[in-house]
Amino acid sequence: MSIDLVTALRTIVGDGGVLDAAELGKRSAGTYRFDTLKAGALVRPSSTQQVSDILRWCHANGVSVVTHGGLTGLVHGADADPGEVILSLERMRAIEDIDPQQRTATVQAGVVLQTLQEEVDRHDLAFPLDLGARGSATLGGNAATNAGGNRVIRYGMTRDMILGLEVVLADGTVLSSLNTLIKNNAGYDLKQLFVGSEGTLGVITRLVLRLREKPLATNMALVGFDSFDAVAKFLKHIDRSLGGTLSAFEVMWQSFYRLVTTAPAKGRPPISQDHAYYVLVESQGADQELDTRRFNAAMEAAHEAGLVANAAIAQSEQDCRAFWALRDDVGQVLQGGMPVVFDISLPIAAMEGYADTLRTTLASEIGEHRLWIFGHLGDGNLHVVVQVKPMDYLALRPKIEALVYRPLAACNGSVSAEHGIGLEKKPYLCVSRSPAEIALMRTLKAALDPKGILNPGKIFDRHPAAGAD
Template identity: 65%
Template sequence: MMNEELIAQLRSIVGAEGILPAEELRRRPAGFMRADTLQASLLIRPKTTAEVSSVLRLCNREKIPVVPQGGLTGLVHGADTAPEHIVLSLERMHAIEEIDPVQRIAVAQAGVTLQTMQEALEPHGLSFPLDLGSRGSATLGGNAATNAGGNRVIRYGMMRAMVLGLEAVLADGTVISSLNRMIKNNAGYDLKQLFIGSEGTLGVITRLVLRLSERPRSQDVAFVSLNSFDAVTAFLKHMDRALGGSLSAFEVMWREFYELVTTAPAKSAPPLPHGRPFYVLVESLGAEQEKDSARFIAALESASDAGLIADAVVASSERERAGLWAMRDDVMQVARYGWPFTFDVSLPVAAMEGYILGVRRTLAERWPAHHCWVFGHLGDGNLHLVIHTGNDADRAQVERIVYEPLALVGGSVSAEHGIGLEKKLYLSFSRTSEEIALMRALKTTLDPNGILNPGKVV
């Protein structure tokens, strides 16, 4: 339990500005989290890895649970706290320590936000290709801890593929500096992978070495409507082949989601008429705008000639490109009728249409007036379902309707959001008992007192 002596010891480590009491913690912006999930007794804000190490060493000795928090943009209750917890925030560790244009790497502290990193790279002609709607508040440490995905996974992969090295602090204060700068390094186990995607349960990530890419010099974006799911999958294959590897995003919206984000009070006007069953935002990033745009238009025209797309609009300016992406990113419209249940799943593309039809059929049988919006990164097998029944007590029933069919098609209950507290009960739908046993063994080995983000994942 926390007492004045322990608080004084923590204050001696991080300084007066590095510790905030519970009442101030609950007055802070909570991102996507509800106030009742932020019940910790203290917020600790270290400025260095050494301070993180000292804080964890003390908490481990006293068996005080520690919940690492980033930008609070997670959606699976992975950062929830209880009164006996303390929050460890790396918000004061926000330095970009190095940008190396030759090696094409950046070294940054974990509290740097994704958008800050993206903007810092622009003068160097480089990019960090991870991108998501919460880029302004999501932190790089949080992105790594949750293995974030986002809009351009089809081309660049998940966060895991963009981290060359990292530094992490174990529960007992041991610092693991695995700050590798090379793409190729087969010298033993790749220890950074223990911490990427572990949601702060195995260690606290403090610094990262990021793999950068040359900044694209061309961008082409179109929005198309299609009459069938078969046409969607054929269009994906067609564009990927026709663009010769430059396809960077393939975002699909089922009709209901498209109409939601293009109907007032949403800010976007519909770029194409309502009524088609499917809509796709497709993007290509390349090197020569004039040549790449000609190839992009030719690919769309040949798709139209083949009967794959019903209608299309092509963005002709940066403003129009940003407008199409803003429509896709306006996911908060799903709260229009009250706070819904959100799901993030992955499954084979060929199984998607039948899966969605089955989920919707079951929902309609039980809640005829429900809402179900479907959209997502279909190009990499990831769909988001957002469901509103009007009653929070329906959550468990809805979860089983969404998750149980995934086990039959080899799908995952979490494509990119993680497990947290919300999906623990369903982890066995996507992982074998042997895998879960190994996860528990890793947790016990690295955090024997169970102080790091207790109760999450396994």
């Protein structure tokens, strides 16, 4: 099987375009992984036509295909089995066009996010998607997983930045839907199907992305609060006061703030470590002088209204970078134990109660552990990290998952805010989605990929009878 596979793929893309199982064993399974890739072969097409030829052959021969971008996913959404083919977009890295008037970029799916950010910056434009994995995540992967990140409150998810897609369907059909228009109601908006479908409905090969004028001014503050109610009120206050320029609203519970502002972490606390909550607030505008006046006035009004316990306002770009570095120093959760990392969303009104309950249930059911909560509060998105002793990790992980996920059903929360489902969250999809919703997902899968060759078993099981969903 494996030899036929490699030979067949080499006739499509040439010898150098295919790695066999042995060569795969030398490649890392991803940025956050300790193991190596597993699959029957890895194929690296250099054109949409080659992607189409590969899929046509795989479709005819019943071979499954797992598409790879930058391998920065966190939910085992790109794992492959020994009989499957990994289709990597690593040779399709061309930025084909940047149109400063239409404010669009047309790119191949393998372009790395940061590469595009830097290229559009040279045109005085911005692609506002931004996330920690910017240096290796690809735009095709961002689209396939509907990536979120730091500025969703202002610019939306990846979905909101995509104007057009070229997708190769399961049978090799090229669906070219490279729309460049903000408004296009000519029939169903097909690209929406593929955004966030985690490679299960088609292979994204090219994208048309919406660009923005580059922001010319930034303001930031790190704010301490003594109650969650004050945090929630401050969000409304600052969003309204900044009149459309609020670009980030990141929260850190006290334990996370202490973690990233205490050695061995490099960061130091800009304000006291004794507050219950900390918020990093950022605005992006056009005029540094006027924006600073507005920002400071809004902070002052919040202080006068008694919302804010303490605040440090960034006085320089260096201050801004230092504030972001605290929020981004997520690697500290690896100190002294093994972290179980979660990405959930829930209504703001439910957050405090959810966190309190979680603290209680973890204490009573898990024993020794550490809990950190932080995230994109403006979008309802929290990252929850529960750290346990390495030797307890495997045994405790399912128990911790249940404690984190189960209570989300009651408050209409989601088991995945921005990371997707992959294999990891599949058993918990039913917490956030009803049987009717999952049935319709299956209907779509069956309609677009009747043979089930595209990233099979991800999001939901291949056969309804086989799985927990």
